[in-house]
Amino acid sequence: MSRESLINAALLLGLAAVPLYAWATDEPFTITLATRVAILALAGVGLNIALGLGGLVSLGHAAFFGIGGYAMGILASHAQSYTPLMEVPFLIEGTKSMPVIWITAVVASALAALLIGVLSLRTSGVYFIMITLAFGQMFYFFAISWPAYGGEDGLSIYIRNDFPGLNTLDPIQFFGICFALLVLALWLNARLARSPFGLALNAARQNAQRVETVGLSPFRLRLAAFVISGAITGLAGALFADLNRFVSPTMFSWQMSGEIMVFIILGGVGRLYGPVAGAALFITLEHFLGGLSEFWHIYLGALLLGVVLFARGGVIGLLAGRKVAHD
């Protein structure tokens, strides 16, 4: 086992152990913090597929995070008010079922990613960053000005959605759900990275011309990566809304996109567990430094600066050393 896989295993075990300990000692708030880490890490795993594997610096992933959130908010709000979503041409009712909400969130954010990807992947570099940012902002302002679902005030969902056989209101059980989905996404990411698709995508990031001269289309590879990436971040959005039982336009804000990217940079770009390390560090800092001062972002900024200047591989890179080519 390489050093990096040991660190990865330790991270995952730690993320599972903290809430279990908190559960045993009856500290539900710590469980909630760990759940936040798992969900935000999941959003980061999504972005990492575009950013780490594909080299696509998307500053608009809040769009997918928000779409996931609103997929949950809209379906659950209709269910709690017993009003159908639409009646013509056919009846669609709201739902409180997590699996149905997840599928809706994944499909909706994948479609959005397809649309945004088709348009923005024609550009690259700074232009790509700007155009994805612009799409994110479009969703943000749309959510603010859409009164049907709370507009600026957002939407409150009174009771957490249901998962068959589990009591989702019990913090440790909800954590279990989020953790399981995170593990699933990490597994998927690992498989993708080694697959023929991942090999070609990774090569396209390094040298698009090479990929073209063997007869493959870098554009299609990147588009596929962007769609998978958006879908996973969308799923995280649905869980995030369920955790807070609240969804608002801030889920669409560019600061959210930035935060998801910060997880990856802190943890290590292109490292499988980078988002997990990054999100854990971010939430820990937010919790402890946030208790000291409202301006804790100053310290976060300093840390980020340090990572970018001195530890390009992020926390994982610092601990595990240089990235080794996987076989």
Place this chain on the structure above:
Amino acid sequence: MTDPVLATHGITKSFGAVQASRDISLSLQPGEIHAVIGPNGAGKSTLIAQICGGLAPDAGRVEFLGQDVTPLPTRKRAAMGLARTFQISALAMEDTVLQNVTLGALGARGGPLGLLRNALKDQDLHDKAMTALDRVGLAGQASTVTAELSHGQRRQLEVAVALTLSPRAFVMDEPMAGMGTEGSHRMTAFLGELRDEAPILLVEHDMDAVFALADRLSVLVYGEIIATGTVDEIRNNPQVRAAYLGETA
């Protein structure tokens, strides 16, 4: 004469006032090495880009396997079996040598790429990749990271990737560049045998290699082909001597 594998018909390309290609017609016959030589700035790279698909000609057309491929993008031409190697290595530098050749085998196979299978455990891809590496003499370097290869080895790897494509024609841009004398000799011998597999359009500065390998030569000066012929014909062509060989001989 048989039908050419690859041909250009009256290719013309201008960048502003500069005419990089003027009415270029050349052909690549089965089993031959056709070398294009010319001084720096003669328009060799522009010509290659138009043949392989990076640039669209202003006028004229490119035919490959009897089909007009002028409107096709690079990847479609590659999929038809037009294998290109680059002057400045275009490889995935962070990846291993094996990953680079596997990519070629993957492109050659066509069809959808797998999302969940392990690319390097695919026996079919692996065999193809290793065969290609073996042929260029890089089999021992399979797990080396490409960035750690010498210039000459990168050239060999470029050729190996091209081999995985089961090519119908090669377009090689200075495959000897950056190679030592010995490496250059080995590559010359290797390319000499390769012509039986698929013809090679060779752009090369190494005149020893060109004279040793080429069945035919075309001399490109200021975007124009001033002469095409056998090595002897070109050597004795006064126009060519004045324009080009005089400078280097």
